[in-house]
Amino acid sequence: MKKLSGLSASQGIAIGKVFFNLDEYLRVPEYRIKEDEVEAEIGRLDIAVGKTREELIELKNSIINENNIKEAGFLDAHILMLEDPELSKQIKSRIIDSYYNAEWALYETVKGFVELIEASNDEYIKERTFDIRDVAKRVLGNLLYKKRIDLKDLNEEVILIAHELLPSDTLTMDKRMVKGIATDAGGRTSHTAILARAFEIPAVLGLKNITAEVRIGEQIIIDGSRGIVIIRPDEETLEKYRKKLYDWQKKEVELLNLNMLPAETKDGKKILLKANIEIPEETESVLSHGADGVGLYRSEFFFLQPGKLASEEEQYEAYSQVLSSMGNKPVTIRTIDLGGDKML
Template identity: 50%
Template sequence: MKEMTGISASPGIAIGTVMLVRDEHQSVPQYGIAVHQIETEYQRFLQAVERAIEDITSLKKTAERDLSQDELNMLDTHLLMLNDPDLNDQVYSSLTEELQNVEYILSTIMQGLIRKLSQAQDDYLRERASDFHDVSKRIMNQLLYRGSRNLAHLDEDVILVCHELMPSDAIAMDKLRIKGIAMDAGGKTSHTAILARAFEIPAVLGLGQITQSAEDQATIIIDGTSGKVILNPDLKTKKEYQQRQRSIQKRDVQLMKLNELPAETKDGKLIRLKANIEIPEEVDAAIGHGADGIGLYRSEFLFIRPGGLPDEEEQFLAYKHVIQAMGNKPVTIRTLDLGGDKLKHNMKEFSSGEKNPILGWRAIRFCLAHPEIFRTQLRALLRASAFGNLRIMFPLISGLGELEQSLQILGDVRQELRSKGHSVADHIPAGIMIEVPSAAMISDILAKRSHFFSIGTNDLIQYTVAVDRGNENIAYLYDPMHPGVLRFLKMVIENAHKAGIVAGMCGEMAGDPLYTMVLLGLGLDEFSMSSFGIPQVKQIIRSTSIVEAEEFVGRLMEMDDCNDIEHLLRTTMEEKFDITDFRR
């Protein structure tokens, strides 16, 4: 038996047999060519590209009914990459300069590009390297006449174990037969992770050497909640996980019965529970878990794909799809939260080369500096507003000036669209994310110009306690129960209520049941989280009164030490709700 720990990408437990898919480690041949062979090698490359294009086109045709518009768009992006004249020029130029075979030339070019992306500071940009790897692999397979294992049509249930699941493979995989995923590479924001969560497939990524340790047809346990993978478990361990799996399934069945019931406290306060999504296919999971709406639709997914920035029509169709799918329920779409560094592979002229982009030119700052990008997105959003209940949210607002400027541009775009005869909803609430300490400190001022607040605790906590969560040496200091964080949350919520607007939260803290009672006691009106977290948070809300939550928070606010607060919180929640597996 061997236990490995990776990144928890999609919760749940899966027990089954390994389907091992190793990357082709066949070495790329290298040999010199004569000048008169350059044209022959280049034609081999063009023919391989053409066959790769045919493969993707065929995949689109055979699986079109089962793919979302976003997945089809991703395949289209890969087709654009394969048709990229810049790649052709690079290959031809390198063939001429280096006089090496085309397989070696292609491998060198792509490895250099993938290496640059993989070393980027930003998670999204690093994980986009898989798109280039995907396209490179397809061309190389054609050049070397290598096949690949078909994941689209399987005859039995399996646990997929692989080094990295290429985006085109992920969207075409047999989602009914693949019961779990374990990968060497990948992170929480990778396409594989997003799809795994959308289809409720337990997944652990970033395991490093799982493909070297696993054997085809061996027994494996995936614990997507804790991030553990167990190879060849002994009988006792397997029985323990089977029991846990049954308990989770039983609990989920009970919790799903709450779908049609409101998230209402015992003393009658109604709380709105909404879902965070990144791609349109997550809407079904949101509806299936009883979400009261979409509290955060991250629009970045459209922008981080290679192939150029999305135009107005592409954005409009994506936003319209989600808004229509949710019916009358509100859909809050956050405007672009990416910095110039994250757009390097799309639009190099927007690259700022910042040393610390997390504290730099990103989100609303970037959009205000590039109004052509901002206005295009706002036009698409306002056009989509005619098809449902849209709310627009501006990220990383740090002062009143940014908010005023954003609202001015929004108003100008609305007037422009109406003058051209476009239908736009009469009232579209425009709110802001509170994720910067300066915004929390002046939340009384910002509340007067906002229709709602949504607290982004991921960044707010990080900035408040000055902790880089990616730094393992100090990650322990990232603590939602820090007295400074609690005071900020209390201040923001109180200032929102004084101004008569709703205070919500869309950070990870909102979806962690450990903190539900605390957030209730602080007065939070709306919680937005991963769809899977909604039923358990709802159960806690329906089992709690505002009075007892406020009393509990009062005790916590009087305490000085993070560890003491954490101990009292965890002890109270485990005793009150008889749940011992609260996430941390």
């Protein structure tokens, strides 16, 4: 048995088997091409970029069809990154001037961009590197003809383990099958953390080396409330956490059975109980728990997508989705809240 400590990103307890979201794209080939192969190599890069753009548009449309308007917005930022002329220029320069293969030229260029961003003291800015790597890995996958693991096709309940969960992974995974999440990287303000809380999936992030400590199929415990992961638990620990999980679920059922009762003091004074949300999809949980409305829709997270600002139409769609879901219940929208801790 081994215990690891990380960041408590989403509360709750999960017990299950390890499933790896393997990151095979980190093994990038490096070799030199001949001068007369440069044009063909650039053509190969352009084809991979074009295919990636088609994939992102297809993914965006499928998400919009599921009425997740706001979540589809970050894919626009990914498309803009893909079409960034400076990024393209630097990649092609490595091919033309140094005769590197397209995969290595892309890897080295993106690595430079990521290192610059990670030098920032702002956690919000640093965590945007996940988006850049997400796009780069899609292009690399198309260059190497490797298909990404599709987390929407899981056929059993699992604890998802990864070095990092990219935005598109978190968004498309089958939430019914993913009972818990544990990653080497990531923070409380990352896309993974926000969605894990929204979908009530226990999550511990920033574990540094969880991927090196576990094996596929092993039993693991996620304690999202305490930021702890227990690998290969002994029977005593397992029984202890089974009881904790049972008590947690029992308490949740008891609260849900009371959710439609009025919140009143003993002397009959009514109290409005509202819930705070960060993404429109959380309104389902707000309603199922009997809240009297949305106390604060923290919409600044809508703007923390690299490469683009949310358009008026996108904001309208997101706010409309929340208002429509909440019916006649009140909603308070914090339109933007930027300062020293949050920067565009």
